[in-house]
Amino acid sequence: MEKPKVAQRHLKLSRTQLELLTTCPRCFWLQNRHGVKQPKSFPYALNTAMDGLLKAEFDEYRAAGKPHPILTEHEVEAKLFDDVEKLEEWRNNFRGLRWIDPKTGHTLFGAVDDILEFPDDSLAVLDFKASGAREASVYPSYQLQMDVYTFLLQRLGYRTAPKAYFAFFMAVKDDGFHGRLPFRGQLLAVTPQPDHVYDLFKRAVALVESEQEPDAGAECDLCRWDGEAAKVSRERR
Numbered sequence: 001m002e003k004p005k006v007a008q009r010h011l012k013l014s015r016t017q018l019e020l021l022t023t024c025p026r027c028f029w030l031q032n033r034h035g036v037k038q039p040k041s042f043p044y045a046l047n048t049a050m051d052g053l054l055k056a057e058f059d060e061y062r063a064a065g066k067p068h069p070i071l072t073e074h075e076v077e078a079k080l081f082d083d084v085e086k087l088e089e090w091r092n093n094f095r096g097l098r099w100i101d102p103k104t105g106h107t108l109f110g111a112v113d114d115i116l117e118f119p120d121d122s123l124a125v126l127d128f129k130a131s132g133a134r135e136a137s138v139y140p141s142y143q144l145q146m147d148v149y150t151f152l153l154q155r156l157g158y159r160t161a162p163k164a165y166f167a168f169f170m171a172v173k174d175d176g177f178h179g180r181l182p183f184r185g186q187l188l189a190v191t192p193q194p195d196h197v198y199d200l201f202k203r204a205v206a207l208v209e210s211e212q213e214p215d216a217g218a219e220c221d222l223c224r225w226d227g228e229a230a231k232v233s234r235e236r237r
Contacts, residue, residue: 015110015148024217032208050130074187081115097152124161125149129168136168150192163189
């Protein structure tokens with residue numbers, strides 16, 4: 001029987017979709033070609049609350065024309081991006097930093113937490129991370145996040161700074177809870193590597209347009225479970 005063809009369509013790929021591609025090409029292909037999404041995880045309600053509180057706090061300093069204390073403590077000579085209307089668009093999960101590839105017509109986008117502007121007019125992404133760990137760590141997914149956001153800024157015509165920044169706010173658990181959990185801030189700078197992002201984007205587009213099912217990621221628990229469950233079902237028939 002001839003396989004049904006999947007209609008060509010305009011792709012809108014997010015930063016998280018590129019991350020999924022790097023961890024499991026099969027899950028990425030199933031979701032973006034056939035609409036078979038991974039099961040939803042439990043919502044990170046506490047992280048979402050922290051994200052909203054931090055954005056509101058940084059906005060207060062922006063409105064006052066002052067740098068946030070975490071920037072002055074770490075001697076980052078930049079101001080908070082003052083185009084509030086544009087920042088709101090870039091923060092929006094359904095808009096974000098949005099670039100349409102003129103060669104393919106497909107879209108890559110991602111929503112930022114905040115933007116820093118340096119005296120030379122270059123921009124840097126500032127991302128908030130709430131954590132219960134004792135020390136801040138930049139994981140590969142975090143690095144990719146900055147790579148993609150910096151790529152998008154550049155493609156939209158902005159000059160970018162050599163560094164991007166993670167503002168970590170880590171829970172201080174030494175004195176117990178007592179109805180209130182304090183956090184301490186730590187700023188980590190990373191060097192964005194945007195040059196590989198377009199190749200990754202092209203790889204994602206090519207995979208969605210392919211009829212051939214790719215291999216699962218080596219560490220994909222969902223595909224491992226799917227394979228093992230399918231094996232049990234076949235053996236019981």
